[in-house]
Amino acid sequence: MTRVAILPNGVKVCFSFDKEIGMTQGFARCLCLLLGCLLAACTTRTDAQEKDMGLDPATAAYQKYGYNDRPVEARLGPHRYLIPANYFRDQIGPDFQGNFSLLVQWPDLQPLPPGERSKQDMETFAKQVTISPDYVDRVPMEGLLEKSIQSHSAKDSLAYQNPRERLDLRDAQAPVFGLIPYHVNHDRLVAYEKQQEQVFGFPSTAKLEDTWDWYVARDTGGAVSTVIKCDSHLQPDGFIIHGERLIREGHRSAGCIHYFLMPDEKISFSAFYPRVFLRDWKRIENRARALLTQYRKD
Numbered sequence: 001m002t003r004v005a006i007l008p009n010g011v012k013v014c015f016s017f018d019k020e021i022g023m024t025q026g027f028a029r030c031l032c033l034l035l036g037c038l039l040a041a042c043t044t045r046t047d048a049q050e051k052d053m054g055l056d057p058a059t060a061a062y063q064k065y066g067y068n069d070r071p072v073e074a075r076l077g078p079h080r081y082l083i084p085a086n087y088f089r090d091q092i093g094p095d096f097q098g099n100f101s102l103l104v105q106w107p108d109l110q111p112l113p114p115g116e117r118s119k120q121d122m123e124t125f126a127k128q129v130t131i132s133p134d135y136v137d138r139v140p141m142e143g144l145l146e147k148s149i150q151s152h153s154a155k156d157s158l159a160y161q162n163p164r165e166r167l168d169l170r171d172a173q174a175p176v177f178g179l180i181p182y183h184v185n186h187d188r189l190v191a192y193e194k195q196q197e198q199v200f201g202f203p204s205t206a207k208l209e210d211t212w213d214w215y216v217a218r219d220t221g222g223a224v225s226t227v228i229k230c231d232s233h234l235q236p237d238g239f240i241i242h243g244e245r246l247i248r249e250g251h252r253s254a255g256c257i258h259y260f261l262m263p264d265e266k267i268s269f270s271a272f273y274p275r276v277f278l279r280d281w282k283r284i285e286n287r288a289r290a291l292l293t294q295y296r297k298d
Contacts, residue, residue, distance in 0.1 A: 058093025067115030077135030
């Protein structure tokens with residue numbers, strides 16, 4: 001005689017009983033049910049047990065449900081957020097240190113559906129806009145962006161003369177997309193590299209096309225409100241926008257790092273995306289701030 005116990009996870013466990021050893025049919029049924037309950041108790045984990053095993057809630061949810069858009073807790077300093085899992089880089093949640101980045105797709109700046117990031121094609125990957133927020137707790141917010149376009153070397157040092165590291169040594173260009181571009185001055189770069197050669201005794205290999213262009217926006221009071229650093233204008237974009245398509249052109253693509261703030265919440269942002277999306281810089285800023293405002297729960 002064979003009895004079958006079905007566990008909560010759907011697994012069937014079969015047990016064979018032989019009447020010749022004196023086991024009655026009723027007793028066999030009771031023993032089968034008891035054994036099934038014991039097995040179920042051993043295979044069912046509670047939330048408390050998962051926590052004891054070192055599983056954070058986001059990972060536990062992924063193991064139970066697979067990729068999903070359930071709210072996941074994330075923190076920036078004292079601020080608490082509940083953000084759908086598919087916004088995160090791995091579409092699960094923050095890393096083991098609590099750090100996180102939110103990924104949205106150009107042009108609508110929405111996240112990919114759950115599970116799609118692990119099987120994305122090259123065009124989908126190229127459309128990715130990565131938004132990384134950080135809580136600023138040890139330095140004042142005022143003047144924070146200005147520091148990113150200033151030299152931190154001693155004023156009497158040779159490094160302080162590096163025209164790549166100072167806004168005042170760069171050449172301002174005509175406004176583009178509401179930003180002022182600043183390019184490295186060629187003559188200053190050549191002169192600086194010659195000084196480097198004299199001091200260190202080896203020839204310079206620096207090229208103007210390998211420098212970064214800076215783009216700056218200021219508020220009505222003249223303070224810097226946005227800093228964007230992109231590959232040189234001497235480098236091709238590497239992509240062509242055709243409607244909502246992003247078509248690869250050439251073997252090298254130019255990118256940007258975009259810095260901006262939420263001063264009242266003491267949050268700084270770094271956003272990363274292809275330079276061809278520079279025209280949407282303001283929309284990216286607004287989307288990043290709106291995301292944190294929408295999902296903040298403290």
